[in-house]
Amino acid sequence: MISDKDDTAIVRMVARGIIELGAVARLASFSMPYPRSAQLALDKLVATLLETPGSAPLSVPGLVDWARYRPLKDWPLSIPDDLLTGDDLLISARTGNPSQLCVEWAADRGELERNALESLRRLADDCSTADKYLRHLMFLVERPVVIEQELLKLQDRRLLRVWHRVRDLYEPVPQRYVFRDAAALCSACRFLMVPAEGMGWVCETDDCASYFPDGDVHAADQLFSLPLGLRWFVAHPGRTELALRGSLESRGAAIDHRHDHLVVTWQDDESWVLMTRDRLNPALLARSIGERAADLRADRVLVVVPGNRLVAQPDYREIFARNLPTAASTAELVGDDELIDLASARSCRP
Numbered sequence: 001m002i003s004d005k006d007d008t009a010i011v012r013m014v015a016r017g018i019i020e021l022g023a024v025a026r027l028a029s030f031s032m033p034y035p036r037s038a039q040l041a042l043d044k045l046v047a048t049l050l051e052t053p054g055s056a057p058l059s060v061p062g063l064v065d066w067a068r069y070r071p072l073k074d075w076p077l078s079i080p081d082d083l084l085t086g087d088d089l090l091i092s093a094r095t096g097n098p099s100q101l102c103v104e105w106a107a108d109r110g111e112l113e114r115n116a117l118e119s120l121r122r123l124a125d126d127c128s129t130a131d132k133y134l135r136h137l138m139f140l141v142e143r144p145v146v147i148e149q150e151l152l153k154l155q156d157r158r159l160l161r162v163w164h165r166v167r168d169l170y171e172p173v174p175q176r177y178v179f180r181d182a183a184a185l186c187s188a189c190r191f192l193m194v195p196a197e198g199m200g201w202v203c204e205t206d207d208c209a210s211y212f213p214d215g216d217v218h219a220a221d222q223l224f225s226l227p228l229g230l231r232w233f234v235a236h237p238g239r240t241e242l243a244l245r246g247s248l249e250s251r252g253a254a255i256d257h258r259h260d261h262l263v264v265t266w267q268d269d270e271s272w273v274l275m276t277r278d279r280l281n282p283a284l285l286a287r288s289i290g291e292r293a294a295d296l297r298a299d300r301v302l303v304v305v306p307g308n309r310l311v312a313q314p315d316y317r318e319i320f321a322r323n324l325p326t327a328a329s330t331a332e333l334v335g336d337d338e339l340i341d342l343a344s345a346r347s348c349r350p
């Protein structure tokens with residue numbers, strides 16, 4: 001941070017502008033008119049940098065260039081150090097899509113994650129039993145993208161009932177994922193793939209970045225995808241959450257699956273709340289779970305992230321702890337592997 005000024009609100013605006021821009025076109029080839037949020041973000045950035053002549057981008061395409069090529073830490077803005085994450089860009093160099101970091105910034109102090117979790121809350125309210133809710137949740141987590149014709153061919157009535165109930169949560173595949181009327185889902189993680197010049201299709205998730213899974217290509221109008229918020233804040237961490245659920249049950253815990261956390265009750269009535277999340281930026285994670293964690297009552301409130309995040313970023317825990325609101329200061333951050341160790345130790349207790 002270069003002064004007492006705090007420009008984080010501008011970064012949020014830019015992130016939301018980039019996402020809105022990406023929703024209407026590929027970020028490499030968009031044209032006017034630009035979405036209002038992108039123009040507003042540019043205007044705000046220019047106004048903020050007025051005292052530093054020549055330092056601001058001159059146009060929306062210039063702003064996109066910054067997001068694509070200039071790591072956030074090199075922007076001439078006052079951003080607390082804890083909110084800066086390595087050399088991350090707001091537009092992924094690999095996919096040309098808004099990056100995971102951009103999605104996290106766009107969700108900060110905003111509606112993106114809240115609306116996704118609210119959709120889940122409504123789904124939970126509509127399901128008459130816990131088992132029914134779990135079936136619907138598993139559908140969303142296992143199928144961030146649905147090939148409707150293939151689903152219909154299965155003639156699995158139970159699955160089709162779930163599909164009819166959740167269909168409204170899905171949307172046609174956004175144009176930036178479409179090439180020559182086709183779209184692809186990743187053969188490994190089943191998220192969408194992005195058409196990349198000279199490279200065929202590349203998976204939109206960073207999890208598949210180290211290798212190149214095949215694209216399962218279909219006519220674009222046959223595919224339906226969860227919108228961005230549900231893909232990143234529900235389906236993505238949902239896989240870790242469902243795996244944890246199975247592991248904990250096998251160790252004797254009773255699980256109550258709520259829309260944004262698990263309540264784990266051990267045989268002696270000790271209770272844990274698990275909030276499973278997957279965030280690159282530990283400070284944004286702490287801010288996002290802060291209020292909610294303060295409301296939850298249990299013997300332990302555990303925020304669970306993929307263990308590899310803690311290995312890749314050694315100060316992840318420290319930054320998370322520093323940015324946790326006081327009311328939620330008892331929340332503990334653990335990797336998913338550590339959680340299993342804790343559960344194993346717990347289940348071995350006499």
Ligand SMILES: [Zn+2]
Pocket residue numbers: 186187188189190191203204205207208213
């Ligand atoms: Zn993938």
